[in-house]
Amino acid sequence: MQSRNVYICFMAKSVLCIGATLVDELYFCEDAIVPNSSNPAQKSTSIGGVISNVIQHLALLDINVSLITALGSDNDATFITSSFEKMGIALGDSIVAEDSTGKYVSILNPDGTLNVAVCQDISFKYITIPFLESKVDVMRHFDLIIIDTNLASNTIQWVINFAKTNHLKLIIEPVSVPKASKLADLNLDGVYMITPNEEELLVMNSIEMKNEISSIDALHQRGVTKIWLRKGNQGSKIHEENYVTALSVPHIKIIDSTGAGDAALAGWVYGYVHREEELACLQLGHALAFEVLKIKGSVDFTINKERLYKIKNTYYHE
Numbered sequence: 653m654q655s656r657n658v659y660i661c662f663m664a665k666s667v668l669c670i671g672a673t674l675v676d677e678l679y680f681c682e683d684a685i686v687p688n689s690s691n692p693a694q695k696s697t698s699i700g701g702v703i704s705n706v707i708q709h710l711a712l713l714d715i716n717v718s719l720i721t722a723l724g725s726d727n728d729a730t731f732i733t734s735s736f737e738k739m740g741i742a743l744g745d746s747i748v749a750e751d752s753t754g755k756y757v758s759i760l761n762p763d764g765t766l767n768v769a770v771c772q773d774i775s776f777k778y779i780t781i782p783f784l785e786s787k788v789d790v791m792r793h794f795d796l797i798i799i800d801t802n803l804a805s806n807t808i809q810w811v812i813n814f815a816k817t818n819h820l821k822l823i824i825e826p827v828s829v830p831k832a833s834k835l836a837d838l839n840l841d842g843v844y845m846i847t848p849n850e851e852e853l854l855v856m857n858s859i860e861m862k863n864e865i866s867s868i869d870a871l872h873q874r875g876v877t878k879i880w881l882r883k884g885n886q887g888s889k890i891h892e893e894n895y896v897t898a899l900s901v902p903h904i905k906i907i908d909s910t911g912a913g914d915a916a917l918a919g920w921v922y923g924y925v926h927r928e929e930e931l932a933c934l935q936l937g938h939a940l941a942f943e944v945l946k947i948k949g950s951v952d953f954t955i956n957k958e959r960l961y962k963i964k965n966t967y968y969h970e
Contacts, residue, residue: 816842911950
């Protein structure tokens with residue numbers, strides 16, 4: 653009986669996600685894209701945004717999650733709210749504004765890789781410091797906070813300071829090169845992990861670095877505990893100050909690359925919450941990303957805990 657009580661307490665670990673929720677419109681081009689011309693394509697619509705991709709996978713994996721986001725007062729917001737409530741994603745601390753819900757539109761090559769994307773987002777306007785200050789009693793009760801860089805720079809800094817003051821683990825997902833550059837001039841002391849790809853890494857320090865290692869060293873010196881560098885088909889590495897955990901990837905046929913990095917973060921978080929070793933967390937992250945690469949859209953709605961471990965063990969034999 654005693655061990656069961658400990659298990660229930662352990663499983664109650666909770667994750668708060670703060671950032672943009674969007675409607676994703678993905679256009680899959682049928683042939684090689686011809687610039688400055690109309691290209692035949694097939695369309696797919698779903699709920700997206702980095703934070704929402706992450707939190708949907710965490711909910712599917714039975715992690716206790718809550719979301720602070722900004723929605724408009726339109727049909728897109730109604731669709732998102734209804735979908736999230738069915739998944740058990742709490743939205744009670746989010747804000748509904750007299751505005752249009754954000755939207756992400758991407759054009760994908762026939763091989764599923766991204767050609768170009770645009771994003772219209774309202775989170776930076778409404779998830780402000782005063783708004784978050786009204787939520788501090790809620791925020792203190794979470795074990796882990798994940799934010800994206802869709803937030804305004806001063807809001808990101810406030811969350812970093814809040815997490816450090818309250819001894820909370822904070823993960824920052826850079827989102828894109830332009831948005832990752834917001835981190836260059838911020839005080840990152842106390843950030844637990846940042847998850848850039850190679851291009852995002854290069855813009856995250858205010859002083860130009862000579863190479864990848866110097867960029868990572870600079871982030872460590874600025875107070876970041878872990879830098880999870882995503883390197884595409886070369887795998888990924890988690891850099892800590894005195895240790896690197898590296899993991900390769902097998903050849904994967906890509907249907908759609910949208911959301912693969914977000915899925916990787918969700919898989920890693922699942923492992924972290926369940927106290928897996930770093931390498932196992934990385935394997936779980938890769939495993940979930942592989943599944944998302946094989947589907948159209950950014951969320952694999954068939955995933956569950958058992959299937960995630962099965963996928964992990966398929967690619968990374970114990």
